[in-house]
Amino acid sequence: MGFYYLIFLIILTNFVQCGVIPSRVILVDKIGKNFLFRTNSPVQGDSYQMSELQEAMIEKITQAGYQPPQDPKIHSYSLVWFYDSIKQNYTENKYFKNHTEYQFSQYPIFGSIINPNSLPSFLAKFLAKYYPIWNHDNLNVLTKELRNSLQQQEERPKIIFFHCIAGEDRTGQVFGGYVMRYMNWTYQNALDFDNHVEERKIHNASKYGLNWYCYYLNNQGKGGDCTYEPEY
Structure with a gap:
């Protein structure tokens, strides 16, 4: 059942692209002139x-009480892998090839099929120690690049944004890691935030x-209780 659902989802996302949804355009962080x-x-x-x-982002910046940046540099990070949505990738890559004034990076995110909380605690913690070695997503890399x-x-302010397709799942994973x-x-x-977008x-x-990254961050005193399971 799961396999056929995945195939259906891949086919569906190759045809259904809904464009910007303002409720899913969310200001994550601001440092200096950059957003x-x-x-x-x-x-x-x-x-x-x-x-x-850009209109939706400027509106969110204004609502947060900040001065909208003038003539910002734009850097987009796509979390979508090629076969996940051929049409999505083709349209996006074509756009940025034709608009070299913007910066574009692709960092495919897959998530995990293994729930660390389904494993014995000692095993989850042991594997988490070596997370950067075995985990494909390795949120250390992308979150550090976004932060840096x-x-x-720079002289011009920047607007950096990351997205998958729906702006909920893989986007929520990267958001949570950051x-x-x-x-x-x-x-x-x-x-809880991701689940209520x-x-x-x-x-x-x-x-x-995201749960695996929490276990990894626990080694640095961050992330809190990684065993949390929402009741709603």
């Missing part, structure tokens, strides 16, 4: 809704991926 956002994919059909996305870019102050590592959120805080929980693969 970091999470969002859903700006792809709608054959078009890339950059102007609509946000901290780097706020646990750099903003002192607990795993519970991050997961829309009226559904994030996919288990993304939840497990």
Whole structure:
């Protein structure tokens, strides 16, 4: 059943691209003149809704009480892997090839099929010690790159954003990793936030991926209780 559901999901996401959803455009962090956002994919059909996305981000910046940046540099991070949505990747890559004034990076996120909380505690903690070695997503790399870019102050301000397709699952995993590592959120805080971006929980693969990173961050005194399971 799970295999056929995955195939159906891959086929579906190759045809259904809904464009910018303002409720999923969320300001994550700000340092100096620079802003970091999470969002859903700006792809709608054959078009890339950059102007609509920027409008939504400027609105969120204003609502947060900040002065909107003038003529910001844009850096997009796609968390989508190629076969996950061929159309998504084709449209996005084509857009950025034609708009070299923007920066584009691709960092595919997969999540995990193994729930660390289903393992004996000692085994989960042991594996978490070596997380950067075996875990494909290795949120250490992407969260550090996002943070370093946000901290780097240049003459022009920057808007950095990351997205998957829905802006909930893999986006929620990366968001959770970032706020646990750099903003002192607990795993519970991050997961509860992710689960309330829309009226559904994030996919288990993304939840497990975030959970593994929590166990890893525990070794640095961060992340809080990684055994948390929401009741709702």
